[in-house]
Amino acid sequence: MSDADDAIRRAFEQAAASDPPVDTSGVADAVRSGTPTAPKGGSWFRGWIGGVAGVGAVCLVGAAVAGATGAFASDPTPVTMNLDAVTTYSCPGSGVVGALHRGDRVLSVAPAPRTASGWPSVHPTT
Amino acid sequence: MLDSQTQVLDLDRFVAEDYTRVVSAVARITGNHADAQDAVQEALVSLLRLDRPVGSVAAWVTVAASNRARSGRRRLGAEERAVGRLGARLDPEPERLPELDLRRALAALPLKQRQAATLHYYLGQPVAEVAVALGVSEGTVKTHLSRARASLARALGVEEESHE
Numbered sequence: 340m341s342d343a344d345d346a347i348r349r350a351f352e353q354a355a356a357s358d359p360p361v362d363t364s365g366v367a368d369a370v371r372s373g374t375p376t377a378p379k380g381g382s383w384f385r386g387w388i389g390g391v392a393g394v395g396a397v398c399l400v401g402a403a404v405a406g407a408t409g410a411f412a413s414d415p416t417p418v419t420m421n422l423d424a425v426t427t428y429s430c431p432g433s434g435v436v437g438a439l440h441r442g443d444r445v446l447s448v449a450p451a452p453r454t455a456s457g458w459p460s461v462h463p464t465t
Numbered sequence: 466m467l468d469s470q471t472q473v474l475d476l477d478r479f480v481a482e483d484y485t486r487v488v489s490a491v492a493r494i495t496g497n498h499a500d501a502q503d504a505v506q507e508a509l510v511s512l513l514r515l516d517r518p519v520g521s522v523a524a525w526v527t528v529a530a531s532n533r534a535r536s537g538r539r540r541l542g543a544e545e546r547a548v549g550r551l552g553a554r555l556d557p558e559p560e561r562l563p564e565l566d567l568r569r570a571l572a573a574l575p576l577k578q579r580q581a582a583t584l585h586y587y588l589g590q591p592v593a594e595v596a597v598a599l600g601v602s603e604g605t606v607k608t609h610l611s612r613a614r615a616s617l618a619r620a621l622g623v624e625e626e627s628h629e
Contacts, residue, residue, distance in 0.1 A: 343618035350567040351587040355489040370509040
């Protein structure tokens with residue numbers, strides 16, 4: 340085995356070590372039933388917005404995350420959000436309604452918890 | 466090296482022992498961990514419907530999942546540009562990290578080379594199993610691995626030795 344092989348293997352292991360944790364509970368049953376349950380949300384990642392663009396999209400993503408978690412999501416640590424319970428999202432003010440795409444990432448948004456009056460307002464902070 | 470399928474997939478065992486590593490493998494290829502989880506589960510659903518053995522389950526699922534995941538190259542490109550912009554703002558001389566070098570280098574490789582390198586270097590699959598999983602000859606796999614090794618070694622700043 341060459342130094343290059345060793346270095347490549349180590350780089351793969353280091354990259355994998357930085358992956359978010361994987362929840363394997365329920366995976367086997369979901370696969371058997373033919374209804375995969377992998378998280379539909381993206382990773383909370385301070386730095387950029389991927390897959391969507393524009394203020395409306397920022398609002399959309401932020402609302403989706405807040406609606407799914409029911410919490411104030413401000414932690415910049417990469418976290419996989421489970422959005423199974425939420426399929427439609429709206430942003431008061433912009434009126435954006437739609438779905439969050441799997442793997443979308445968000446940057447500098449400050450979503451608030453869902454309220455009795457509807458979906459939360461979110462405030463892009465970029 | 467991960468286990469091989471015989472006739473019937475032991476799904477519980479696969480999930481317990483191999484699932485997380487296969488998701489990581491697919492994430493290396495596609496560039497997105499959440500997409501990788503989706504794609505791996507969908508590949509497992511497809512695998513359960515197959516009526517033939519597939520050799521290495523880990524290799525088969527990795528290839529099937531990475532083929533079905535959304536375009537990793539496009540996503541990786543956008544992400545790298547964004548990460549680069551962020552890094553430029555936060556740290557004018559960012560530390561060089563092997564995982565970032567690997568990520569950039571993988572993103573630049575053709576899909577088959579990414580798959581072959583990930584199967585071989587991360588999942589520990591021998592050339593013969595990589596060939597079965599990719600549906601190509603062992604010679605083709607060696608070519609993919611040779612080219613991928615050269616690119617990855619260069620990206621990691623390692624001097625490549627002649628390798629057969």
